[in-house]
Amino acid sequence: MLQNKLRTVIVDDHPIVIEGLKNLLKNESNIELIGGFQNGADIMLYLESGKVDLILLDITLPDVNGMDLCLKIKKKYRSTIVLILSNRTERSIVVQTIQNGASGYLLKNSSLDELRRCIAEAVNGSICYSKEVTEILSRPSRNELLAAPRLTKREKQILELIAQGKTSQAIGEELFLSPLTIDTHRKNLLQKFQVKNVAELIMSANQQNLF
Template sequence: MSQPDNTLHIAMVEDHPVVIEGLRRILAQEMPHATLLEFHTGDAFLQHLRGTQHVVTLALLDITLPDTNGVELCQKVKSQSPDTCVLGFSNHNDRALIMQMLSSGASGYLLKNVSAQELMQCVREALDGQMAFSDEIKKIIAKPSAAQAKAVPPLTKRERQILRLIADGKTSADIATELLVSPFTIETHRRNLMQKFDVNNAAALIRLAAQLQLI
């Protein structure tokens, strides 16, 4: 770690006292010269960021706080203090939520069931400018999303063409006129496409095709 302990300001944004106590004990033992700050609400932390002359080096953000959620708070923290490194710290292991945190500027995510050793490894990795994840989170991230897991169905050239026209919002009659075929033919293609993508309506078809980067 390139930054000495005595220049570190580490914030624990967490509303459960027992969790704060555990974090403080571990961090104080491993980084005895770091300044440890605790906040029980997101607003209290944001007020501190606005008023302090010291950059908060790293913040451990709980995902569920009394006044906000971790995703929104992360966005505000990074907007207000871009140099602050944010780690999501939560019991929630939902992949979509983890990815939202990362999209909001977080440098990593760890679960509250981590060991002291794993916690400190993640903290040090984040302070070194790396993305930091607890082992369980690494496994969750490695799994493909539902859209990624669904294989791209084989499509004919005509089906791809019709799929793009459906995504453009055109009706079967419009597409039939443009392609010089009967509306019945287009409806047949629509049914085949929805069967191949295993969806029940055009909106779901378009959404999944977009996720698979086919349109």
């Protein structure tokens, strides 16, 4: 395991961060830096051609959400390790990314030591958080006791349209579906979020950073 260097890429929309990480990691004996990408599309494209062992991934990207991207990567390339490196401190985001298969979550103000430690643990198969993230996770916001529901693609899409104030009728027309179908999705959304009506639904979705 150690004889082979980890083929590593960095995905971050800030070139400065990419440069910084490259610099920080270039002297690591077990890491071979392959490159940096500034958006989700580029890294997905690259993954098709080259083997990658480790991805350092930001949450905030210009084209896709880092959480979704993580899931997409893990689905297609199971063995690739994804470590999240982000500024976002919302508990819901941390939990979501881990559910989506990430092997760890670090804040960008982590030290090199922490990064090193997390990479080592991730390679080992365990999940690792930077100090501050551990703290975020340890104080259970009572909001999160109701675990963030896993939504299907359709549900996310319809939730989005509901948030825009559209009626089931209008959504049905937009998606070429029966309004009755939209009603069913609506019902399922309310159930998944454990709320009684759209007002609560939108509040809850907002608190969980779904928009």
